[in-house]
Amino acid sequence: MISERTITTSSEPSRPLRVCHECDLVSIVPPLACSESARCPRCQHELMTRKRAPAQHALALAIAAVVALVTSLAFPFISFSASGFDRAISLTDAMTILSTGNYTVLAVVLWMVLLLLPMLYLGMVIVIHGALLLGRRPPRGMLMLRTLRHIEHWMMADVFLIGVLVSLVKILSLASIGFGLSFWAFCLFVVLMLLISRSVDRDWLWSVMAPEPPPPEHARTGQTAQAQKLVGCPVCGTVNDYHHHRTCYCSRCGEKLHMRRRHSVQKTLALLVVSVLLYIPAMVLPIMTVSSLNDTTTQTVIGGVLLLIDHGDYPIAAIIFLASVVIPVAKLMALLWLCIKVGRPQPWRPEVRMTLYRITEFIGRWSMIDVFVVALLAALVRLGVLMHVSAEPGIIAFGGVVILTMIAAMSFDPRLIWDAADHPDLENNDISTSSPQPAVAGKAQDTGQ
Numbered sequence: 334m335i336s337e338r339t340i341t342t343s344s345e346p347s348r349p350l351r352v353c354h355e356c357d358l359v360s361i362v363p364p365l366a367c368s369e370s371a372r373c374p375r376c377q378h379e380l381m382t383r384k385r386a387p388a389q390h391a392l393a394l395a396i397a398a399v400v401a402l403v404t405s406l407a408f409p410f411i412s413f414s415a416s417g418f419d420r421a422i423s424l425t426d427a428m429t430i431l432s433t434g435n436y437t438v439l440a441v442v443l444w445m446v447l448l449l450l451p452m453l454y455l456g457m458v459i460v461i462h463g464a465l466l467l468g469r470r471p472p473r474g475m476l477m478l479r480t481l482r483h484i485e486h487w488m489m490a491d492v493f494l495i496g497v498l499v500s501l502v503k504i505l506s507l508a509s510i511g512f513g514l515s516f517w518a519f520c521l522f523v524v525l526m527l528l529i530s531r532s533v534d535r536d537w538l539w540s541v542m543a544p545e546p547p548p549p550e551h552a553r554t555g556q557t558a559q560a561q562k563l564v565g566c567p568v569c570g571t572v573n574d575y576h577h578h579r580t581c582y583c584s585r586c587g588e589k590l591h592m593r594r595r596h597s598v599q600k601t602l603a604l605l606v607v608s609v610l611l612y613i614p615a616m617v618l619p620i621m622t623v624s625s626l627n628d629t630t631t632q633t634v635i636g637g638v639l640l641l642i643d644h645g646d647y648p649i650a651a652i653i654f655l656a657s658v659v660i661p662v663a664k665l666m667a668l669l670w671l672c673i674k675v676g677r678p679q680p681w682r683p684e685v686r687m688t689l690y691r692i693t694e695f696i697g698r699w700s701m702i703d704v705f706v707v708a709l710l711a712a713l714v715r716l717g718v719l720m721h722v723s724a725e726p727g728i729i730a731f732g733g734v735v736i737l738t739m740i741a742a743m744s745f746d747p748r749l750i751w752d753a754a755d756h757p758d759l760e761n762n763d764i765s766t767s768s769p770q771p772a773v774a775g776k777a778q779d780t781g782q
Contacts, residue, residue, distance in 0.1 A: 350548045350572045351380040352565025355687065356751040357557040359565075359572070376687050376751070381570070387534035392462040394529045395455045401522035402451065409513035411497070411709075413504070422712050424515055430712045436724050439732060443708055446489040446701075451526065454484055458533065465541055474542050475586055478535065479568050485530060486743070489701055490523045495652075496705030502649045503641070503710065539569045543585050548572040559752075564590045597746040598672045604741035605665055605672075611733045612661060618727030621707045633727060634658065634703060656702040657731070664700075664738045667693045668745060675749045686750045694742045700735040704728055 349362050353373040362371045362381050370382035384390065405424050412421040428447070432440035457477040464471035471477065501510050539545070549563060552572055558564055564575040566583040573590060575581055581590040594600075619631035632640065634657045641650035667689050674686060710722040 349381075349545060349570075350552055350554065351570055352558040352563065352572055353378050353380060354565060354567050355747045356683070357559055357565075357748045358751075359552060359554050359556055359558055359561070359563065361554050376683070381536050382534065384532060384534040384537070387532065387537050388462045388466050391458055391529060391532045391534075392466065394525055394532055395458040395462070398522055398525035398529060399452075399455050399459070401518045401525060402448075402455070404518035405515040405522055406448075408515040408518070410515040410519070411501075412511035412513060414509045414511070421511075421513065424519065426712045428708070436729065439704070439708065439724065439729060442732060442736075443705075446487055447493055450484050450488050451490060454481065454488060455529075457481055458529065461538065465538075470542070478538055478542065479586060479588060481533070482535070482568055486698070486739070488526065489698055489705075490519070490526055492698055492701050493705045494520065494523050495699075496702045497709055499649055499652060499702060500706045500709040502646055503637075503706070536570065539586070543569070545569075545571055546584055549574050557751075559592055559748075564592055566590060593748060593752075594744065594746040597744060597749060598675055600744040601668055601741045602672055604737050604744060605668055608661075608665060608734050608737045608741065611730045611737065612665070615727055615731035615734050616658075618730060619725040620703065620727040620731060621710060621725055622723050624721040624723070631725065634731065637703075653703060653706075656700050660696050660700045661734055661738060664693050664697055664742070668738070668741055671745060671750070675752075683750050687747060690742075690745070690747050690750070697735070697739045697742055700738075701732070704732045704735065 350359055351362050351371075352359055353376060355378040356373060356376040358373055358375045360371075360373060360380065365371060365381065365383040367383050367385040371380045372378065373380055408423070409421040410424045410426075412419065414420075424447075428440050428443040457480065461471045461474055461477055464474070497516075504510070549572065552561060552563055558572070558575075562575050564573055564581070565571070566573060566586060566588050568588045569583060569586040571583055571585040573581065573584055575590065575592050577592070582588065583590055616634055619633050620637070622629065622631045634653075638650050638654045638658075641647075641653065671686060671690060671693075707724050707728045711724045
């Protein structure tokens with residue numbers, strides 16, 4: 334068996350260089366002890382982190398998460414009882430029922446973010462860490478490591494769990510609710526997934542899979558990578574030379590490299606325009622219909638919030654209003670403002686803009702709560718003529734808004750915010766592209782382990 338300490342000390346440089354993916358500053362990463370992380374001295378973006386016993390922790394958590402997820406699929410998830418009628422659904426019912434109701438696209442999205450991507454993620458974590466603990470190289474290990482980074486943003490089990498709780502509040506006055514074994518297993522799965530995301534030590538994994546090559550001899554700290562014709566790999570962190578006249582790939586992991594994301598502002602603006610066009614029908618069209626013996630009502634996003642207020646469910650109404658109205662509008666406005674300010678750098682306040690960008694990137698996925706609420710209600714409340722809930726076209730438009738705004742945030746290159754330092758109208762700043770002082774990343778305790 335290969336020990337982690339032996340691998341780490343023999344394969345990674347003691348003071349590697351890193352290019353910050355958010356401000357492009359080249360920095361030296363100091364030696365890190367377990368549970369410490371290194372942050373960029375200019376924008377405080379995390380450059381590297383060290384976990385305690387990363388292989389054992391990640392493997393144990395991943396196996397436990399797989400067991401919890403399989404358990405959540407094998408037993409009843411929630412039971413619903415009203416006027417002598419009983420109904421119990423499994424976790425997969427919320428997805429399969431939508432596909433039989435002409436909402437196949439929404440069903441596919443739910444399958445992807447709740448089941449397929451988490452299973453793929455956990456499978457790769459188990460294969461990689463299990464092979465390393467056995468002293469072997471995992472098959473296609475570098476490809477799996479690259480894939481892990483690209484899919485982790487799209488797993489939304491935690492958002493779905495909040496959507497479940499909101500759904501239960503909506504129907505609690507109409508029926509009695511029971512929780513099956515799968516519900517508690519899914520809660521455990523959500524907690525484990527959050528722990529796994531903080532337990533995977535990607536820098537350690539790359540040091541084991543492929544030793545980091547030495548940085549280019551002309552690399553200097555305290556300057557931007559762009560000014561030195563360098564680029565940092567967004568996957569493994571390796572500092573590479575960049576050649577404008579040909580396509581560049583990372584010398585370590587093979588990831589395609591870009592000095593800046595091509596047409597970043599244009600792509601972001603295009604996605605925002607489409608999102609705005611979809612947001613109008615998402616607010617105007619009904620998202621679900623509730624049918625009963627006495628009445629049939631359709632609800633829009635705002636109508637659902639008002640109904641919750643009428644019933645006195647003010648906290649849930651606030652959550653839905655925040656997730657479905659405030660967050661999408663705020664994301665659209667924030668990204669539009671950032672795109673405009675890239676071309677108009679005065680006044681140059683990069684810290685404020687970076688904070689806004691990070692908040693925008695973080696909160697976007699939580700707007701999926703309303704989509705999950707409709708999907709769960711459509712699966713749960715199916716009591717024939719007594720009561721029936723069905724999804725409506727508005728929820729498709731709303732889901733499109735959420736996904737497009739997430740992609741827009743990923744398309745925007747935050748390094749463009751800091752490129753404003755090169756604008757001729759601006760004064761020299763504390764850290765600029767011409768700074769001759771070496772930059773050493775600051776260390777901080779990592780609370781994840």
